[in-house]
Amino acid sequence: MATINKNYNKLQGSYLFLEIAKRTKDFLEKNKGVELMRLGIGDTTEPLSKAVISGLSAGVKKLRKKKTYTGYGHPQGKIELRNALVDFYKKRKIDLRPEEIFVSDGAKSDSANIQSIFGQDNIAAIMDPVYPVYLDSNVIAGRTGELKNGRYEGLVYMEGNEENDFMPPPPEVKVDLIYICSPNNPTGSVATKNELAAFVDYALNRKAVIIFDAAYAEYIKDESLPKSIYEIEGAKKCAIEINSFSKWAGFTGVRLGWTVVPEDLVVEGVEPGKVISLWARRQSTMFNGASNIAQDGALAALSTKGQKESQKLIAYYMGNATLIKQTFSNLGFKVFGGENAPYVWVRIPPSLTSWEFFDKLLREAHVVVTPGSGFGLKGEGYIRLSAFGDKKNVKRAMKSIEKNFKP
Ligand SMILES: Cc1ncc(COP(=O)(O)O)c(C=O)c1O
Numbered sequence: 001m002a003t004i005n006k007n008y009n010k011l012q013g014s015y016l017f018l019e020i021a022k023r024t025k026d027f028l029e030k031n032k033g034v035e036l037m038r039l040g041i042g043d044t045t046e047p048l049s050k051a052v053i054s055g056l057s058a059g060v061k062k063l064r065k066k067k068t069y070t071g072y073g074h075p076q077g078k079i080e081l082r083n084a085l086v087d088f089y090k091k092r093k094i095d096l097r098p099e100e101i102f103v104s105d106g107a108k109s110d111s112a113n114i115q116s117i118f119g120q121d122n123i124a125a126i127m128d129p130v131y132p133v134y135l136d137s138n139v140i141a142g143r144t145g146e147l148k149n150g151r152y153e154g155l156v157y158m159e160g161n162e163e164n165d166f167m168p169p170p171p172e173v174k175v176d177l178i179y180i181c182s183p184n185n186p187t188g189s190v191a192t193k194n195e196l197a198a199f200v201d202y203a204l205n206r207k208a209v210i211i212f213d214a215a216y217a218e219y220i221k222d223e224s225l226p227k228s229i230y231e232i233e234g235a236k237k238c239a240i241e242i243n244s245f246s247k248w249a250g251f252t253g254v255r256l257g258w259t260v261v262p263e264d265l266v267v268e269g270v271e272p273g274k275v276i277s278l279w280a281r282r283q284s285t286m287f288n289g290a291s292n293i294a295q296d297g298a299l300a301a302l303s304t305k306g307q308k309e310s311q312k313l314i315a316y317y318m319g320n321a322t323l324i325k326q327t328f329s330n331l332g333f334k335v336f337g338g339e340n341a342p343y344v345w346v347r348i349p350p351s352l353t354s355w356e357f358f359d360k361l362l363r364e365a366h367v368v369v370t371p372g373s374g375f376g377l378k379g380e381g382y383i384r385l386s387a388f389g390d391k392k393n394v395k396r397a398m399k400s401i402e403k404n405f406k407p
Pocket residue numbers: 042105106107108109111131181185213215243244245246251252256257
């Protein structure tokens with residue numbers, strides 16, 4: 001008799017965005033004709049840049065002719081694309097080799113799957129609040145015990161709060177895998193070089209591996225802040241970096257990301273290069289390579305023209321972030337993030353839970369946000385607003401909040 005993977009039973013409730021969708025649907029059923037303004041999900045809304053469209057179109061055209069048609073490609077991604085990514089890092093004075101880069105269908109799958117190459121008994125540390133994928137993938141893999149009072153047994157939580165500007169220090173106890181997301185989803189905070197250096201020191205001393213999610217790196221304006229963990233000395237010995245074309249080039253629907261596994265990465269008991277070969281084996285067994293069309297689009301996104309056009313997209317969304325930040329500050333809320341990241345994190349009054357606040361905003365202002373508690377215990381007391389969205393819609397939402405919301 002087949003049985004299920006019982007670890008799924010340990011997962012907390014439904015996926016956050018399914019619950020948001022359910023509550024908004026219920027509201028709309030009871031309030032027919034109301035037009036909602038959605039600032040909840042971090043999904044891009046603006047069309048792809050001209051450069052990307054022509055790259056994608058060229059990719060499609062190649063498939064029209066026998067001479068240029070391609071089927072399965074290199075499992076790690078087209079060499080031209082990996083070389084372009086090598087150049088992308090070179091501009092940040094980081095030397096990588098194309099063999100260390102793995103192109104994929106996005107950062108979500110990579111950040112969920114990467115844990116599978118590490119031992120079952122590894123102890124993982126995640127930040128709280130956290131992008132839920134790191135947590136859930138480790139629960140499903142059986143690396144945790146049961147959920148008790150909002151905390152999984154066997155997992156280490158690094159608590160983000162206002163005192164540490166939502167970028168907690170490395171754990172005091174010994175852990176093996178450390179997930180860092182910077183710029184951070186959901187809080188919009190960004191780790192400084194010193195903060196990342198503390199994690200690299202920790203990882204080198206304790207032979208831990210950092211999994212660094214840099215999906216929002218292109219949103220960093222402040223040049224003193226690191227866009228890649230490899231800007232920190234020694235990081236190639238202890239960190240895997242995951243990135244994506246989703247947020248800065250509008251690929252949330254096209255789907256393309258990449259993961260860097262450095263040759264020098266050291267893991268207890270194995271020779272350098274072993275971790276690359278494990279990830280290569282995992283990907284070639286369970287993934288058949290990213291779409292060739294999407295890869296042509298990504299090559300165009302990395303071109304000088306493509307990167308320039310992406311800067312406009314980023315500026316557009318960051319204009320929304322500024323507006324959201326200003327509106328909530330003017331209303332007397334304490335506001336975080338939204339400067340080097342497309343998320344604004346707002347402290348709510350202690351009299352309401354973040355789901356109650358979500359319902360109140362929905363009812364009074366018809367605006368959908370994300371309740372902080374969906375990102376962990378330490379997210380309670382906050383909401384997240386996404387700067388991804390049509391400017392007119394964001395303006396309408398802010399006006400509605402100013403006019404109709406009674407804090
Ligand atoms: C921190 C973080 N990493 C990864 C992703 C997913 O990226 P992708 O679209 O490349 O799967 C998201 C999406 O919201 C995210 O917030």
